Amino acid sequence: MAKIQFSRGLDEVVIPEVRLTRSRTGDSGTATFIFTNPKILDQGSTEDITGMYLSDEEGEIITREVKAKFVNGKPEALEALYVMKSAQEWDRFMRFMERYAEENDLGLSKAEK
Known part of the structure; x- marks a missing residue:
């Protein structure tokens, strides 16, 4: 089961917006996760x-x-940045995202130019 946590043992239930960038050579990239009102920031x-x-x-x-x-x-959002420094890290990240997307009924849309 693919899951995201900010504190070990506490699954985040809010689905993030994820923005990806990749270098032209494909050997590096970044993933920016934006969680609006995530569970980890709840008052309790x-x-x-x-x-x-x-x-x-x-x-x-x-x-x-x-x-x-x-x-x-008041805390409203969390932004997390994951930097991938190799094609292998990119591939591993994409495998995670495919599982996470499938389990949470998410889709992929390409940015408009």
Whole structure:
């Protein structure tokens, strides 16, 4: 089962917007995840955000690049950045996203130029 966590053991139920970029050579890329009002930021949540963990049957992808967005002093969104530095990392990430998308009924749309 493909899942996303910000604190180990606590699955994030909010589905993110994901933006991908890839170098022309295909040997690097980035994935930006934007979670609007994620569960981890709920008023009652006492869990620390220790990173973003993308877990599936192959293992775990981890990034520590997680930032919170505040509006009027209240947390409203989380933005996480995952940087892929090789074609293998890109392929692994895409396999995770295919599983995650399938389990959450998500689709892919290409950016308009």
